[in-house]
Amino acid sequence: MARTIGVIGMGYVGLTLTAALARKGFTVHGVDVQPAVVESLNRGRPHIYEPGVAEVFAEHAGRTILVDTALPAGAVDAAVICVSTPVDEHTRRPDLTSLAAAARHVAASCGPRTLVVVRSTVPVGASRQVVLPPLRAAWGDVRLVMAPERTIQGQALRELVELPQVVGGLDEPSLAAGLDLFGDLAQRLVPVSGLEAAELVKLSNNCHTDLIYAFGNEIALIAERHGVDPLEVIGAANLGYPRPDLARPGYVGGGCLSKDPYIMLSDSAERPPFLIEQARRLNEFLPVHVAETVVELIRQARGTTEGATLAVLGWAFKGWPPTDDMRGTPIAAMMPVFAAAGLTVLGHDPLVPDNVIRQYGGEPTSIDKAFSEADGVLVINDHPDYRAIEPAAVLGARRPAVVFDSWRILDEGALTGAGVRYAGIGYLPEGVSA
Template identity: 70%
Template sequence: MYQRIGVVGLGYVGVTLAAALAAKGYEVHGVDTQPQVRESLRAGRVHVFEPGIEEVFAAHVGRSLLIEEELPSDLDAVVLCVSTPVDETTRRGRLEHLAAAAEAVARRCRPETLVVVRSTVPVGVSRRVVLPPLARAWGQVRLVMAPERTIQGQALRELVDLPQVVGGLDAASLEAGLAFFGGLARELVPVSSLEAAELVKLANNCHTDLIYSFGNELALVAENHQLDPLEVIRAANLNYPRPDLSKPGYVGGGCLSKDPYLMVESAGQRTPLLVNAARQLNEDLPVHVAENVVELIRQTCPRLAGARLAVLGWAYKGWPPTDDMRGTPIATMMPIFRAAGLEVVGHDPMVSGDVIRRYGGEPTSLDKAFGEADAVLVLTDHPDYRSLPVGALLAGTSVKVLFDSWRVLDEGEVRAAGIRYAGIGYRIPKADTTAVTA
């Protein structure tokens, strides 16, 4: 029944879905408005990192996976995966890309085409923004909302293994949506409406943001009492039959840094207290850490201005590995480092040197990062950093302080080298000055 599928928007969500559908045997027509994206994908160069996706493109692009500027007219289903960013001033979702995509589908496709909203949106947007142009053009519409809930680095597997939530405009739409996704996902979860499916996605991501924020809140309380937050969390979780506490750490990415604002928008006149507070705390953490790093350098180095800081990990997370810079903590930290006069060099196993330069750092190797820096800041828990022989790397270096955000390095080896060690939740006494300040 469903064989020819259109995917509108070939960012992370769209390109992984297109690959997964092609791997399942569908004929996929991927559409994107950016010429450079189309050109790259046609050549088999995928612009996002995702394990296995380049192999899928190598096997299918130009054959059952076609990259096009416009949708063909005779499609069985079209999936809208366009971006819905949050306006930096109003903190409300920008829906112009979704509205334009809906207009294009109404213009190019036929009433029998199943239309799937996969973009994350405030509750009510599928009905309010996507439905009207389709209804005007076609009269009868088959429309579903089927949120994407994968994690970067596991998307191709999770598109098959995760339960797929589907909400329909009506019973016929829901039946069609379940039939379509039944060819991809192993388990389907029908819900009663478009709006219920929209809220499922926001609920998942806001809950994740909230869980992580509690770990960060706990770390800040522990810091105030000079306690190790990881010791407290390990003891609290060990063999305790209640939900585990999360380790402290940065919370970014394209979803968790955006979706709480879409939840707030969905709440109308009632501002969600928990969602707002959790997002604010998670956004404040990189500022707090950057200020602590500057203070540590002030205390341990002969001078602050001109001191060299090596930052390891520029993507928003290290595990699963990604090159995604959306919501990366370094974007918030760099203005603080620049104001302090620090010279910042950077390394990331996944992020290119050009991107590091774009964010204000100078690319460097791991050996040089440790060998030529006054201080080292580890921002992600990438596996390459977990396995570092940190004692050997620090031997004979000029490094005075190492801030290990995710506590992935051997603290004992760092301290044995005579280097000051700190992490999220470590108190940095302002009076502990052992060097001349800038």
């Protein structure tokens, strides 16, 4: 039974897996190439926000959680590769450099008795084509599995235990070892026929989610053109209807949904999928469309956008479950539109630090000042702090001319009753055309 685990890569996937394993009694050797991350984790201070993780590291760091820039030679029963597989912003091709480096490191630090687990999201075939060769060259016999991570930010420690864990093996001995390892963590195991099947499971989950959300956004854009409330349409379509529900419109970001469709597309040049790229393009279009709409609403209200101030609430890519994750955040695509219009952007997020807001071009502010000092307010995510906003408590003598409430969580009647124009995704004030 594997009880000492190496986790290569202390990003979100590796960090949360390390915490979950430590809670189950494993000894975990974490690896990260960034000395500052290593130092912080060994002091029990995670560099990424996720509920419950800080408490686990505070209890176990230096005892059963040990982090360094390399694995201790021959010390682990299993090595789990959790490194990032980013997509190039220009070519949209996945960069597997870190994956290959991690495989070489495991080959040099471990041996054929070590179970190797690929947990990073990879193109179909990458476990066999990128990870396996250096292991086989070093050891001959290899035990290798693909066991994709499928958790959601804000619920990772619970989902690592409660979500079914998919495991695909290089061969039967590999699969058996992988099921033995994850049987000590997850409540339910789903063995599949091989490495490629497990790789495709992860990509299918995330591409399907991207596609579902894209259709909700498509309905919102169509409703906008016809002056119809998309939430009314979607609510009526779903009510009591025994077919799959339509998704509410909203932004689609994060570290997975913003890149995994491109990973799926990367090995499909000969026969590209019909839907995946179009769904991704639509979801990437939405933040730009909203930004252009907000600019136009401010222009109509003031006569010009030059010198106007826009307060943006919610800079992380989502508000619920709460996260500080800026990967795939809508604000990244919006800021060039605001800058071109001459807007000064104020920013607030309950979890994103002020210095990060400044890095993206915003000036930190408070919720109260957002509603009392700005010409317009844009609510991007649905953090509970924003759901709790009472317009009567934040509106003063000087109030915004426009509030664009992306998730429709504010009291529309209270805002319009105070003379504020109210809009949302696919939902424009009376007299405004798409």
